[in-house]
Amino acid sequence: MQDKTILATHGLTRRFGGLVAVNEVDFDVASNEIHAILGPNGAGKSTLINLLSGEIPPSEGEVLYRGQSIQGKSMRQIARMGIGRSHQKTNIFPRLSCLQNCELAARIHMGGVFGSWRSRLRAHAVSERAMEMLETCRLTHRAYIPAAAMSYGEQRQLQIAMVLATAPSLMLLDEPMAGMGREETAQVTELLASLTDRYTLVLIEHDMDSVFRLADRITVMVDGSVLESGPTEQIRTSEKVRDVYLGRHDEEVTA
Amino acid sequence: MDLAFFSVQLLNGLQYGLLLFLIASGLTLIFGIMGIINLAHGAMYMIGAYLVYDLNLRLGNFWLAIMVAIPIAIALGLIIERLFLDTLYKRDHLYQVLLTFGLILVLNEAQRIIWGGDVHRVPVPAPFDASIQLTDNLQYSVYRLFVMGVCLALAGVIYWVIRHTKLGIIIRAGAVNRDMVEGLGINVRTLFTLIFSVGVALTAFAGMIAAPLTSIAPGMGDNILITCFVVVVIGGIGSIKGAFWGAIIIGMATTFGAVLIPSLASMVIYLIMAAVLLVKPRGLFA
Amino acid sequence: MTEAHSTTPLIDARGLHTYYGESHILHGVDLTLMPGETLSLLGRNGMGKTTTLKSILGFVPPRRGEVFIKGVSTAKRRPWQLIRQGVGYVPEGRGIFPGISVREHLIMAARPNESGENSWTLGRVLDTFPRLGQRINHDGSFLSGGEQQMLSIGRALTTNPDLMILDEATEGLAPLIRDEIWKIIHEIKASGIATIIVDKNIDHLLKVAEKHLLLVKGEVVYSGGSQGLKDDPSILETHLGVA
Amino acid sequence: MLHRYPKRVAIIMLILTALVAAFPLWGEAVFGTQANFMLEKLTLMLILALFAMSLDLLVGIVGLVSLGHALFFGLGAYTLALASPDFSPASMWWMLPLVMGVSASIGLFIGVLVIRTKGIFFIMTTLAFGQMLYYFISTSQFAGGTDGVFIMFRPSLAIGERTLVDLDNPYSFFYFCLGMLLIGYFFLRWLTRSYFGQVLDGIHDNEHRMQALGYATSGYKLIAFVIAGVMAAIAGMLAAMQYGFANPAQLGWHTSGEVLMMLILGGMGTIFGPILGAFAYEILLFIYEHATTHWPILMGLTIIAAVLVLPRGIAGLIIAPPWQRKRNNDDAPAAKKEQASEAVQSTTPRKEG
Amino acid sequence: NEDPVKLGLMLPYSGTYTALGEAITNGLKLAIEQEGGQLGGREVEYIELDSEADPSKAPQNMSRLVNGDKVDFVIGPVHSGVAMGMLRVAKQSGAITIIPNAGLGAATNELCMPNVFRTSFSMWQDSYPMGKVAYDQGHRKIVTITWDYAGGKEDLAGFEEAFTAEGGEIVEQILVPFPSTEFQSYLTQIASLEPDAVYTFFAGGGGVSFVKDYAAAGLKESIPLLGSGFLTEGNLTALGDAGEGVMTTLHYAETLDNDANQAFVSAYENAYGEMPDTYAVQGYDTGMMLVQGLSELDGDTSDQERLIDVLANVELESPRGPLSFSDSHHPIQNVYLREIRDGKHEVVSIAHENLEVPDEACQM
Numbered sequence A: 001m002q003d004k005t006i007l008a009t010h011g012l013t014r015r016f017g018g019l020v021a022v023n024e025v026d027f028d029v030a031s032n033e034i035h036a037i038l039g040p041n042g043a044g045k046s047t048l049i050n051l052l053s054g055e056i057p058p059s060e061g062e063v064l065y066r067g068q069s070i071q072g073k074s075m076r077q078i079a080r081m082g083i084g085r086s087h088q089k090t091n092i093f094p095r096l097s098c099l100q101n102c103e104l105a106a107r108i109h110m111g112g113v114f115g116s117w118r119s120r121l122r123a124h125a126v127s128e129r130a131m132e133m134l135e136t137c138r139l140t141h142r143a144y145i146p147a148a149a150m151s152y153g154e155q156r157q158l159q160i161a162m163v164l165a166t167a168p169s170l171m172l173l174d175e176p177m178a179g180m181g182r183e184e185t186a187q188v189t190e191l192l193a194s195l196t197d198r199y200t201l202v203l204i205e206h207d208m209d210s211v212f213r214l215a216d217r218i219t220v221m222v223d224g225s226v227l228e229s230g231p232t233e234q235i236r237t238s239e240k241v242r243d244v245y246l247g248r249h250d251e252e253v254t255a
Numbered sequence B: 001m002d003l004a005f006f007s008v009q010l011l012n013g014l015q016y017g018l019l020l021f022l023i024a025s026g027l028t029l030i031f032g033i034m035g036i037i038n039l040a041h042g043a044m045y046m047i048g049a050y051l052v053y054d055l056n057l058r059l060g061n062f063w064l065a066i067m068v069a070i071p072i073a074i075a076l077g078l079i080i081e082r083l084f085l086d087t088l089y090k091r092d093h094l095y096q097v098l099l100t101f102g103l104i105l106v107l108n109e110a111q112r113i114i115w116g117g118d119v120h121r122v123p124v125p126a127p128f129d130a131s132i133q134l135t136d137n138l139q140y141s142v143y144r145l146f147v148m149g150v151c152l153a154l155a156g157v158i159y160w161v162i163r164h165t166k167l168g169i170i171i172r173a174g175a176v177n178r179d180m181v182e183g184l185g186i187n188v189r190t191l192f193t194l195i196f197s198v199g200v201a202l203t204a205f206a207g208m209i210a211a212p213l214t215s216i217a218p219g220m221g222d223n224i225l226i227t228c229f230v231v232v233v234i235g236g237i238g239s240i241k242g243a244f245w246g247a248i249i250i251g252m253a254t255t256f257g258a259v260l261i262p263s264l265a266s267m268v269i270y271l272i273m274a275a276v277l278l279v280k281p282r283g284l285f286a
Numbered sequence C: 001m002t003e004a005h006s007t008t009p010l011i012d013a014r015g016l017h018t019y020y021g022e023s024h025i026l027h028g029v030d031l032t033l034m035p036g037e038t039l040s041l042l043g044r045n046g047m048g049k050t051t052t053l054k055s056i057l058g059f060v061p062p063r064r065g066e067v068f069i070k071g072v073s074t075a076k077r078r079p080w081q082l083i084r085q086g087v088g089y090v091p092e093g094r095g096i097f098p099g100i101s102v103r104e105h106l107i108m109a110a111r112p113n114e115s116g117e118n119s120w121t122l123g124r125v126l127d128t129f130p131r132l133g134q135r136i137n138h139d140g141s142f143l144s145g146g147e148q149q150m151l152s153i154g155r156a157l158t159t160n161p162d163l164m165i166l167d168e169a170t171e172g173l174a175p176l177i178r179d180e181i182w183k184i185i186h187e188i189k190a191s192g193i194a195t196i197i198v199d200k201n202i203d204h205l206l207k208v209a210e211k212h213l214l215l216v217k218g219e220v221v222y223s224g225g226s227q228g229l230k231d232d233p234s235i236l237e238t239h240l241g242v243a
Numbered sequence D: 001m002l003h004r005y006p007k008r009v010a011i012i013m014l015i016l017t018a019l020v021a022a023f024p025l026w027g028e029a030v031f032g033t034q035a036n037f038m039l040e041k042l043t044l045m046l047i048l049a050l051f052a053m054s055l056d057l058l059v060g061i062v063g064l065v066s067l068g069h070a071l072f073f074g075l076g077a078y079t080l081a082l083a084s085p086d087f088s089p090a091s092m093w094w095m096l097p098l099v100m101g102v103s104a105s106i107g108l109f110i111g112v113l114v115i116r117t118k119g120i121f122f123i124m125t126t127l128a129f130g131q132m133l134y135y136f137i138s139t140s141q142f143a144g145g146t147d148g149v150f151i152m153f154r155p156s157l158a159i160g161e162r163t164l165v166d167l168d169n170p171y172s173f174f175y176f177c178l179g180m181l182l183i184g185y186f187f188l189r190w191l192t193r194s195y196f197g198q199v200l201d202g203i204h205d206n207e208h209r210m211q212a213l214g215y216a217t218s219g220y221k222l223i224a225f226v227i228a229g230v231m232a233a234i235a236g237m238l239a240a241m242q243y244g245f246a247n248p249a250q251l252g253w254h255t256s257g258e259v260l261m262m263l264i265l266g267g268m269g270t271i272f273g274p275i276l277g278a279f280a281y282e283i284l285l286f287i288y289e290h291a292t293t294h295w296p297i298l299m300g301l302t303i304i305a306a307v308l309v310l311p312r313g314i315a316g317l318i319i320a321p322p323w324q325r326k327r328n329n330d331d332a333p334a335a336k337k338e339q340a341s342e343a344v345q346s347t348t349p350r351k352e353g
Numbered sequence E: 001n002e003d004p005v006k007l008g009l010m011l012p013y014s015g016t017y018t019a020l021g022e023a024i025t026n027g028l029k030l031a032i033e034q035e036g037g038q039l040g041g042r043e044v045e046y047i048e049l050d051s052e053a054d055p056s057k058a059p060q061n062m063s064r065l066v067n068g069d070k071v072d073f074v075i076g077p078v079h080s081g082v083a084m085g086m087l088r089v090a091k092q093s094g095a096i097t098i099i100p101n102a103g104l105g106a107a108t109n110e111l112c113m114p115n116v117f118r119t120s121f122s123m124w125q126d127s128y129p130m131g132k133v134a135y136d137q138g139h140r141k142i143v144t145i146t147w148d149y150a151g152g153k154e155d156l157a158g159f160e161e162a163f164t165a166e167g168g169e170i171v172e173q174i175l176v177p178f179p180s181t182e183f184q185s186y187l188t189q190i191a192s193l194e195p196d197a198v199y200t201f202f203a204g205g206g207g208v209s210f211v212k213d214y215a216a217a218g219l220k221e222s223i224p225l226l227g228s229g230f231l232t233e234g235n236l237t238a239l240g241d242a243g244e245g246v247m248t249t250l251h252y253a254e255t256l257d258n259d260a261n262q263a264f265v266s267a268y269e270n271a272y273g274e275m276p277d278t279y280a281v282q283g284y285d286t287g288m289m290l291v292q293g294l295s296e297l298d299g300d301t302s303d304q305e306r307l308i309d310v311l312a313n314v315e316l317e318s319p320r321g322p323l324s325f326s327d328s329h330h331p332i333q334n335v336y337l338r339e340i341r342d343g344k345h346e347v348v349s350i351a352h353e354n355l356e357v358p359d360e361a362c363q364m
Ligand SMILES: Nc1ncnc2c1ncn2[C@@H]1O[C@H](COP(=O)(O)OP(=O)(O)OP(=O)(O)O)[C@@H](O)[C@H]1O
Pocket: A016, A019, A021, A039, A040, A041, A042, A043, A044, A045, A046, A047, A048, A088, C135, C138, C142, C143, C144, C145, C146, C147, C172, C174
């Protein structure tokens, strides 16, 4: 297990003023696994992802990526180490076309500012890759439309295509399925499932069907702390998790 | 620098700072809260001064002149907002910058056509046309003290409205997302028109109340404009509190900079601004 | 007056054609909603659900077609005027204002109920969403996604509408809270407030809504009650991909 | 954002360029004895076009609205003025690199500071730096204070003893400026279509997302800022060469405002638009000043009208002429449509994170 | 010659200096109107170009007049920075330029051009005489204050030269950022320095503000205020009581008791309904210079060398007293000591008679 660990946190803590959003979280992800993070709203899941991707610095604790601390590294450096992410809120380039969105994502590994300036040759490869990602996410027909002119759900799909295009080895997805329709959710779920041989995935999602379908392991957070962590089956049946997160009786609702 | 000298300078700095706040408050209201950069701010300040000069001559009473001038200023704001700005909220700041740049030209030229190029003044009105002795050879106009009081009072009122009333919440929300406020069933358009007019009136009012302290001349607005920008940026755009402290800082810096480092006097406010932005890119109170 | 109320539709939209610039999005959508009714708008991503709502509320006025809210034509009226007539709008993307605290969100648009009874007040919203109570003085934009969703619904409720429009209201909510929201939607329905819901949870929609409108590329392909959909599962299957 | 325009853009620009380049052939016939003066005016327009174009890189492409761009224009002028020897012409061979070097290093220095700010703050900080340099120059004895300085001789462009271009000759100087403008244009066009340009587009749209993708956005912005500064400085140098004079007013914020105006009048983000804008602005100014001493009112109203009805500037008219728009338009007036689609965009939150 | 004489007026008609531009234009036109609107028997065409007092536009504006409109004479500007830009083009084109105001010393000294005349003053000329006056009045320690710009500094230099030569001391020279009119902290500084007197150069709105603030601070009683005439010129009504007793030196005063002035003042009042000021006189003298010069040549402007020669030798009985031109084409004129009494500049004495300015660098 230990040798396969790609990402680990030790005593990771983040405070906002008096509020402890993430509280001494120890958490590890093995390579090529899909690790889901569950928890009620406001449990600190997004904050955790923000800490992992370097968007905000931790108050305490550290993050090890492939055994190397990401302490003090900028968002950019972390991205270049191979950690890619999507945001909970749609975060795309509204005025660029769908394809250009993906191209920008696909391009980041093309070297420094000036080096890449010249690389006309590789431009072709980039477009091809971007197109491929759009196809994967079923957006080919939207390639030349400005992202702003797509529906909300389509924009969410584009987000995923962009993360994929950066070819990260570790993907942090913050509620990728939110805002998507059923069918699209199912599609994306399948898509993600098919990626496991190439990527490691940390997934936040409130869509339980997808989570249980995808996750190898699940960590449940409550009020910033880890409540329980373990294989999917364990979590699915855990009483504690039911109490704070899943709820018990789907049927009673209509009564 | 002896103590008396120092305290008088402190008073000068405070007074200048408070006046700057009054002038800048309209800017920060319009500029931060409504998201409009009003380059014509200075021109509106000038118009306020000219209005009170003109009305003072006609009516023979400064206070009456102010009473009449304020509605005129509000009307001016109303017209400008409805005619020009209403369509610009959804566009980039750039367009507001340019539109108000055009307004400067129009307003300045209108001033010239109406009032000509001469320098004018407004006498200090009763009952404040007296002085108090500060040091053995230096007096201080009571009117300046009065202006300080007015500035402080207005600062308090504006702060209270923005922070602690429902109207204030709506104004702040409207600055971020007009459509969503409209989506709550609130008439943002009229609200914004009103705010803009109030902002213009505040600025013009600053010009009116400052008129007895300065000379009224073409171009007087251009000079104050940039200083106001610096004030607002230092404090943090859109923050009334920020504008207040920014104005006090600039007031003090101008006053003491002039005496302590005369060689840098003309640049001192820009240096402060650069320094502030270096440490806090969004201003001190944003 | 009450008599008239029950017979005039709350919303009566006829033949809406809506465009974004040159692109023709809605192709003659009809929609009727009576007081107290609950209607669900179904359709895949990008089919025009949100656009329909925005057309009705005047954010994107239809180029052709007419909308009447409570019998009054919406032509030439601004969105705020339409919403003032008693609409609570929870847009997709939540529309939370940065720099404004939770409490301020909940008082900024508050309007008491006309009848005065059973009003949604700050207190009642906080009772419903205790989480918001714990964050009452926080900046709205710093809330977690789900908390923002609660805030957005709570804010709409404080206007005491008789029509709630919920565009993806359960997006990003934890299952427990999502159930909570469905409960509230039922409650809202029970209190006589009409509702239009866009959501991806079709099972729930079938339970709560008595009318459904299924959109495909801006055209209505199904309009009717729940029974019709249950009777002919192929409708949902072909147009929503629901097995 | 695609930086691809209909064919007619290229055709119109080509025709205009040819027309301008051929001025010596037709100028005299049209303007008679005023031809020389018109040539001078035309040269000035070319210089201003270069200036406006450089600003487009910042404003139109990267989305950073600068109200202090005149700083670089003035810097170019002053570098030339102060570095020129008193009694002989300087050589272009080292004057040009000097101007570029000075403006690049000052651009780098200021850039590092201002790049940290965004939106309104960027507008204000650039304004402040512009004013800072303005006051510095206008109180500096060595730079002639508010009176400015003379440049006694125009720099020469020669190899050894052989003059390549006689810059003292108004016609040669005109072609020299035209050449500089064309070089600048093709450089910017190449730049915006390159990988670098696409990154700038991305930054313009959503800088935060670019950072999350792993782009060093400040680096790109800084480079763009410096490039824009250097180009503006070259324009400033040319302007100083033309009239042999540098003055602090060249770097005041009014100049920055005017060049922004040329940009918007021409159509920002298009590179070719600002060229048209500079010409249009100068021509209008010339006409208005001739017509009345109340010209500021006319100019002001023109600016206001342009902002209100021509948000995409002259370039917008060429790219999508109104009669073309009408053809596939049903019934709603254009303005209303635009408002509607914008309304939708702004209901979704503008800023993320 | 049937063509009209073309006069290009490059003066500010917008912005801060509008009043000056208009007064000069009025004076000039008055002089020519008095000759039946003709110069040397030729009609006159005015081309008025707003200089906006913007130096950066000066070269192109000048070029427009000279190369575009092909004017015979350029008259302007008001602002020294603009003058620099104009003179650059004047040098290249050789156009005859008459400066009716701008006081930069270099114009008729270092920059020396035969085709450039000045009918106004130089900063030095108006302030130098005050140095002696101040000393003679018994002041030994003086604080000087002006804006931190070229014109202000040139003015103070003239005063200092004379004052220190007499044996006085400048205790402090205060430079206020241009164009700030926020003077309170400087007044406090002056009060604490307790000099015998203050010498100052400000103009326009700045002048009004300074004098008013000076009076309001109660300093006028204890520390006499001396200044260059521009401090109060054109500002008398705006100054009101605050100006009473302020002493300034200038080459003109509207109360000057000579025939030419009396005739001028009443003609000006008739024509424009207001009292003339120095600027109007400068415009008027520019007109008179052209009138005299061109009538001598019968309107023939073709021979430029001759024209320059004739103009250089013009001698006027101006409202300001006798006026002639030095080798550098700068006015030789009286400078008067004036005091404001009852809202008027009363002439106290002639501070310096027929003062010629230093122009070693320019001997034509
Ligand atoms: N920048 C911030 N400033 C202050 N508080 C914050 C900030 N970001 C998050 N919080 C608070 O931290 C807590 C955790 O937020 P986070 O966004 O991580 O929740 P989450 O688990 O992702 O919830 P959801 O499932 O609803 O998205 C929330 O209560 C939120 O209000």
